[in-house]
Amino acid sequence: EAQVTQNPRYLITVTGKKLTVTCSQNMNHEYMSWYRQDPGLGLRQIYYSMNVEVTDKGDVPEGYKVSRKEKRNFPLILESPSPNQTSLYFCATRPGQATGELFFGEGSRLTVL
Amino acid sequence: QKEVEQDPGPLSVPEGAIVSLNCTYSNSAFQYFMWYRQYSRKGPELLMYTYSSGNKEDGRFTAQVDKSSKYISLFIRDSQPSDSATYLCRGSNYKLTFGKGTLLTVNP
Numbered sequence: 473e474a475q476v477t478q479n480p481r482y483l484i485t486v487t488g489k490k491l492t493v494t495c496s497q498n499m500n501h502e503y504m505s506w507y508r509q510d511p512g513l514g515l516r517q518i519y520y521s522m523n524v525e526v527t528d529k530g531d532v533p534e535g536y537k538v539s540r541k542e543k544r545n546f547p548l549i550l551e552s553p554s555p556n557q558t559s560l561y562f563c564a565t566r567p568g569q570a571t572g573e574l575f576f577g578e579g580s581r582l583t584v585l
Numbered sequence: 586q587k588e589v590e591q592d593p594g595p596l597s598v599p600e601g602a603i604v605s606l607n608c609t610y611s612n613s614a615f616q617y618f619m620w621y622r623q624y625s626r627k628g629p630e631l632l633m634y635t636y637s638s639g640n641k642e643d644g645r646f647t648a649q650v651d652k653s654s655k656y657i658s659l660f661i662r663d664s665q666p667s668d669s670a671t672y673l674c675r676g677s678n679y680k681l682t683f684g685k686g687t688l689l690t691v692n693p
Contacts (some may be wrong), residue, residue, distance in 0.1 A: 515629070515685075517682075573631045573634070578628055579627070
């Protein structure tokens with residue numbers, strides 16, 4: 473079964489405590505991306521990756537890091553989380569760089585106190 | 586200006602109503618458009634896919650593109666309570682820009 477798996481699904485943490493949200497896909501997709509979704513602001517892209525070792529900033533990259541060392545995984549790293557990073561995060565993948573349906577994970581709800 | 590703009594609503598209609606959801610876009614290079622549906626506490630899922638030159642119908646759903654006014658629409662006929670969700674539009678660029686989404690509630 474085609475899957476995009478995010479972990480953790482829910483997390484409450486404190487300001488400054490580094491955390492990583494993992495994303496794994498089993499579809500051999502080249503393209504992976506992270507979004508955050510906030511009320512009134514919709515889905516905003518944080519980072520995306522066209523392929524292994526190729527990443528680029530989206531619309532709201534500040535405070536986040538990513539890496540793409542292997543095709544199936546695209547972790548999102550918050551080195552020093554702040555309360556304004558409290559949000560619902562989605563990982564998404566698609567087969568190629570320019571075409572194809574986006575497949576989303578189930579979401580990770582992060583609260584930073 | 587964002588490349589894709591969408592009225593966030595919310596929109597509330599009675600069961601059986603015809604629903605019209607709309608987005609405007611500014612990037613003439615978009616070759617196709619997609620509509621996603623997102624149920625509460627779930628990730629978005631692709632609902633409809635249409636090229637910039639035409640319309641598409643799928644059951645109760647119709648997606649339309651008006652290139653002259655840079656306007657895209659999703660129509661839902663005979664709306665059902667199960668259609669209650671947030672609907673997001675997006676254009677076909679590598680940054681995958683989404684509209685903000687419109688929250689639709691269909692009341693029984």
